[in-house]
Amino acid sequence: MKLYLKFDINSICKKVLQEQLDSLHLNYTVLGFGEVELNNSPSKETIKKLNQSLNDYGISVVESHKSVLVQKIKDAIVEMVYSDEKLSTSKTSAYLADKIGQSYGYISNLFSDVTYTSIANYIILQKIERAKQLILTNELTITEIAWKLNYSSVAHFSNQFKGATGLTPSAFQRIIDKRKNNIRNI
Amino acid sequence: MQSEIIRVMLADDDEDDRLFFREAFEEIKIKTSVTTLNNGIELMDYLNKPNIVLPHILFLDLNMPGKTGLDCLREIKANDTFKDIAIAIYSTSSSDEDIEETFVQGANIYIKKPHDFVMLKSTLSEVITLNWQYHTNGLNRDNFLLSI
Amino acid sequence: MNFKSLLNKSNLIKSIFVGSLFVLIFISTITYKNSVSITESTQLLIHTQKVRVELEQLNSSLKNVEINQTSYFISRDSIFLKDFNDSRLKVSESINLLQSLTHDNLKQQNNLDSLVKLIRLRYNILLENAINLDDSIQVNAKRFNKSLLEGKEIMKIIRNHINKMIDLEGVYLQEQQQHYEKETYFTPLYSLVMLMFSLIVFIISYYKINKDLEALKQANLILKISTETMNHAEDIGAFSSWQWDLENNNLVYSENHHKLLGIPTQEYNAKTNQFLDFVHPDDRHIIISGQNRVIEHNQSTVAFFRVIRQDGNLRYFKSTGKFLTASSGNRILIGINMDVTEEYLVSKSLEDRNSELEKSNKELASFNHVASHDLQEPLRKIQTFISRIFEKEATNLSSHGKDYLERIQVSAKRMRILIDDLLLFSRTNKVEKVYERTDLNILLDMAVLELTEQIEDAKAQIHRTILPTLVVIPFQIQQLFINLISNSIKYSRKDISPIISFACKKINSSDYNELIKEKNAQYYKLSISDNGLGFKDEYKDAIFTLFYRLHNNSDYPGTGIGLAICKKIIENHKGFITAESTFGEGSTFHIFLPINLNKR
Numbered sequence: 050m051k052l053y054l055k056f057d058i059n060s061i062c063k064k065v066l067q068e069q070l071d072s073l074h075l076n077y078t079v080l081g082f083g084e085v086e087l088n089n090s091p092s093k094e095t096i097k098k099l100n101q102s103l104n105d106y107g108i109s110v111v112e113s114h115k116s117v118l119v120q121k122i123k124d125a126i127v128e129m130v131y132s133d134e135k136l137s138t139s140k141t142s143a144y145l146a147d148k149i150g151q152s153y154g155y156i157s158n159l160f161s162d163v164t165y166t167s168i169a170n171y172i173i174l175q176k177i178e179r180a181k182q183l184i185l186t187n188e189l190t191i192t193e194i195a196w197k198l199n200y201s202s203v204a205h206f207s208n209q210f211k212g213a214t215g216l217t218p219s220a221f222q223r224i225i226d227k228r229k230n231n232i233r234n235i
Numbered sequence: 236m237q238s239e240i241i242r243v244m245l246a247d248d249d250e251d252d253r254l255f256f257r258e259a260f261e262e263i264k265i266k267t268s269v270t271t272l273n274n275g276i277e278l279m280d281y282l283n284k285p286n287i288v289l290p291h292i293l294f295l296d297l298n299m300p301g302k303t304g305l306d307c308l309r310e311i312k313a314n315d316t317f318k319d320i321a322i323a324i325y326s327t328s329s330s331d332e333d334i335e336e337t338f339v340q341g342a343n344i345y346i347k348k349p350h351d352f353v354m355l356k357s358t359l360s361e362v363i364t365l366n367w368q369y370h371t372n373g374l375n376r377d378n379f380l381l382s383i
Numbered sequence: 384m385n386f387k388s389l390l391n392k393s394n395l396i397k398s399i400f401v402g403s404l405f406v407l408i409f410i411s412t413i414t415y416k417n418s419v420s421i422t423e424s425t426q427l428l429i430h431t432q433k434v435r436v437e438l439e440q441l442n443s444s445l446k447n448v449e450i451n452q453t454s455y456f457i458s459r460d461s462i463f464l465k466d467f468n469d470s471r472l473k474v475s476e477s478i479n480l481l482q483s484l485t486h487d488n489l490k491q492q493n494n495l496d497s498l499v500k501l502i503r504l505r506y507n508i509l510l511e512n513a514i515n516l517d518d519s520i521q522v523n524a525k526r527f528n529k530s531l532l533e534g535k536e537i538m539k540i541i542r543n544h545i546n547k548m549i550d551l552e553g554v555y556l557q558e559q560q561q562h563y564e565k566e567t568y569f570t571p572l573y574s575l576v577m578l579m580f581s582l583i584v585f586i587i588s589y590y591k592i593n594k595d596l597e598a599l600k601q602a603n604l605i606l607k608i609s610t611e612t613m614n615h616a617e618d619i620g621a622f623s624s625w626q627w628d629l630e631n632n633n634l635v636y637s638e639n640h641h642k643l644l645g646i647p648t649q650e651y652n653a654k655t656n657q658f659l660d661f662v663h664p665d666d667r668h669i670i671i672s673g674q675n676r677v678i679e680h681n682q683s684t685v686a687f688f689r690v691i692r693q694d695g696n697l698r699y700f701k702s703t704g705k706f707l708t709a710s711s712g713n714r715i716l717i718g719i720n721m722d723v724t725e726e727y728l729v730s731k732s733l734e735d736r737n738s739e740l741e742k743s744n745k746e747l748a749s750f751n752h753v754a755s756h757d758l759q760e761p762l763r764k765i766q767t768f769i770s771r772i773f774e775k776e777a778t779n780l781s782s783h784g785k786d787y788l789e790r791i792q793v794s795a796k797r798m799r800i801l802i803d804d805l806l807l808f809s810r811t812n813k814v815e816k817v818y819e820r821t822d823l824n825i826l827l828d829m830a831v832l833e834l835t836e837q838i839e840d841a842k843a844q845i846h847r848t849i850l851p852t853l854v855v856i857p858f859q860i861q862q863l864f865i866n867l868i869s870n871s872i873k874y875s876r877k878d879i880s881p882i883i884s885f886a887c888k889k890i891n892s893s894d895y896n897e898l899i900k901e902k903n904a905q906y907y908k909l910s911i912s913d914n915g916l917g918f919k920d921e922y923k924d925a926i927f928t929l930f931y932r933l934h935n936n937s938d939y940p941g942t943g944i945g946l947a948i949c950k951k952i953i954e955n956h957k958g959f960i961t962a963e964s965t966f967g968e969g970s971t972f973h974i975f976l977p978i979n980l981n982k983r
Binding site: 352353 | 759771
Binding site for chain 1: 829831832833
């Protein structure tokens with residue numbers, strides 16, 4: 050008899066990862082796609098053990114100074130975008146350099162190498178994501194959102210939104226609303 | 236560093252477009268594996284086969300015989316197994332109705348096929364990169380809409 | 384004249400009648416009362432007269448008594464004695480009579496009593512004389528003289544007394560007379576006044592009734608006219624009316640009813656010509672269910688059905704009704720049957736034409752699809768392949784090959800622009816239009832942002848003004864701004880950097896000839912002027928025509944669609960666009976947008 054199996058590689062990886070992490074009594078969050086967040090810093094010994102046990106499944110821990118730094122930059126950007134303090138665009142480079150403790154030129158190059166995108170684009174991405182969230186809460190008008198996210202004008206905001214998504218803020222809102230109704234109807 | 240190869244899949248009945256698509260990815264510096272399928276029926280048969288590795292991102296031509304891109308989109312969105320696949324519509328048409336309809340049906344990206352190879356490369360590269368951002372930054376994929 | 388005033392009139396007549404009746408009763412009562420008092424007064428007069436006569440009688444009787452006695456006394460003739468006795472009897476009779484006459488009068492009774500006493504006294508004197516009749520003549524003469532004197536004295540007193548009583552009666556009579564006069568003094572006046580009053584009332588009533596009759600006549604005439612008008616109207620309008628008394632299920636049709644069914648008047652018989660028999664068999668259920676709805680749910684509906692006339696003609700009917708409560712209190716449904724065949728046929732042909740239009744619209748939409756997809760696809764591939772050759776094979780090409788390829792590329796590009804513009808134009812005409820209240824300043828911002836590159840390349844200056852907030856299709860107005868600005872930049876004079884100025888003001892349509900016929904009274908007039916090439920005045924309308932071009936393609940590449948799109952956009956907003964120009968100095972586009980857009 051022949052059995053046909055169907056499986057999801059991601060779920061398997063996740064499962065294996067969870068088992069191994071659990072056996073080492075680590076406190077963690079699986080971020081998916083080859084990333085695990087350890088909530089407290091374990092010893093080098095523990096990491097080594099984990100690496101050995103995961104190697105049996107063809108998984109290896111990639112410890113990279115660069116990735117850690119990039120994550121730090123990303124966190125700093127998210128924090129910056131989501132704070133209600135208004136920061137002029139010209140000051141973001143100084144803010145990030147200060148926060149990471151490296152020159153802006155260095156972190157900007159590093160960021161581009163690792164993520165295939167620039168810090169400026171990443172900031173826009175995060176800002177637009179925040180804008181999307183604000184649009185969907187339906188509490189603020191487009192004008193208010195533009196002001197809250199420190200855009201110089203509604204036109205500038207709409208333009209950047211359109212540049213990032215190909216859609217106007219109102220079209221975005223309409224599509225998401227329709228999609229929700231669509232799911233509800235099914 | 237990108238540690239994983241991004242799996243890209245395309246369903247398009249036009250041979251030339253499949254060629255452009257593959258050639259474009261060959262020239263893009265992002266690590267990808269590209270699978271192309273000749274139409275919607277072939278695509279769905281493939282996806283429903285057991286034991287296959289699902290793509291990270293699927294490009295769908297809209298105008299295909301048998302099963303149109305929209306048919307495939309609906310089928311994929313109705314099946315929970317495929318919920319992690321990002322769907323990019325890849326079409327000649329760029330009518331607002333088509334764009335809105337596919338987004339409402341659950342597509343994440345709408346690409347109007349560029350009429351220049353350089354532009355095609357940059358567009359595909361941008362799409363892959365942005366999709367990657369969503370994957371790696373824990374962003375809400377429900378809000379991921381891109382029309383390019 | 385309406386029912387209510389007629390009703391009021393009849394009430395007025397009733398009240399006049401009742402009033403008159405009361406007046407008559409009043410007059411009768413007064414007259415009766417007067418005649419009664421006249422009778423009473425007369426009787427009293429007679430009574431008083433009787434008393435007086437009787438008193439006189441008494442007086443004379445008494446005198447007779449005296450005379451007879453004296454005569455007897457002198458003559459000793461028994462005849463006188465007999466007369467004496469007769470007179471005494473008469474005196475008693477008179478007294479009795481008087482007593483009965485004055486029984487209701489205490490004063491006269493008292494007087495009578497004292498009179499009787501006096502008479503008795505007189506009698507006593509007379510009797511004394513009689514008793515002593517046998518005595519000697521001297522003695523008797525002496526006594527007689529004495530009694531005669533006494534008698535005379537008493538008679539004098541009696542006489543006085545009687546006179547007093549007569550006087551008293553006289554006084555009574557006078558009093559009575561006065562009272563009667565007083566009572567009857569106003570009677571003729573009363574009667575006269577009353578008579579006059581009733582006369583007036585009757586005259587007014589007569590006048591009123593006459594007038595009402597006149598009005599009734601008039602109303603009747605009007606009614607007759609309106610009935611006739613109705614009949615004619617029914618004839619002209621091809622409808623008939625009916626009344627359905629729901630209480631007794633009585634259905635009455637107007638005269639035109641049978642004409643609508645194609646039955647000659649003389650042949651029509653309400654009993655045998657049942658309406659339902661004329662209704663198309665397939666439509667009878669409509670009538671029946673309509674009637675049931677009326678009976679069961681008290682709902683009247685509009686019904687459309689077909690009727691086959693007696694002559695076999697097929698007609699389309701419309702029936703509609705309304706509930707009324709008749710003056711009898713019965714609920715009735717009144718309504719009309721209409722022959723709407725002509726209207727039906729007209730609307731049907733309109734419908735057909737509409738569906739044809741819809742079909743051609745759909746064909747147009749599918750043409751759009753062809754343009755957007757099927758035409759674009761091969762073109763896109765041609766362009767992509769050209770770009771592939773330039774990228775990979777450029778070194779292998781001869782300079783000629785490269786030149787030809789470049790020319791192919793330019794042509795392909797132009798074709799793409801044409802297709803894109805054409806699509807944009809047909810999309811401007813799209814059915815679905817989303818109107819939103821939008822700040823035009825923001826739309827201009829976005830247009831300028833989109834054109835940043837062009838503006839910077841041409842070193843164009845844009846002088847803006849504050850624009851209003853209007854209900855518009857936002858992306859179309861943005862497109863309008865983009866088209867106009869890029870037009871101004873494109874057709875600028877060489878070596879003079881373009882200056883594009885916006886102006887805006889509120890205007891009344893009556894002040895502009897081109898708007899004077901419009902329903903929207905108030906407009907915003909947006910003027911966009913530049914210092915570019917301008918055009919000759921004769922082209923000011925032609926430039927808005929699709930594919931119309933003023934310049935050679937090699938000098939100023941374009942498709943001739945941009946301004947046509949602008950015109951279409953403004954038409955979508957129920958506005959107007961005009962252009963004016965001084966050739967070689969610049970041009971101005973005026974856009975009139977209604978302040979209150981009447982959405983379709």
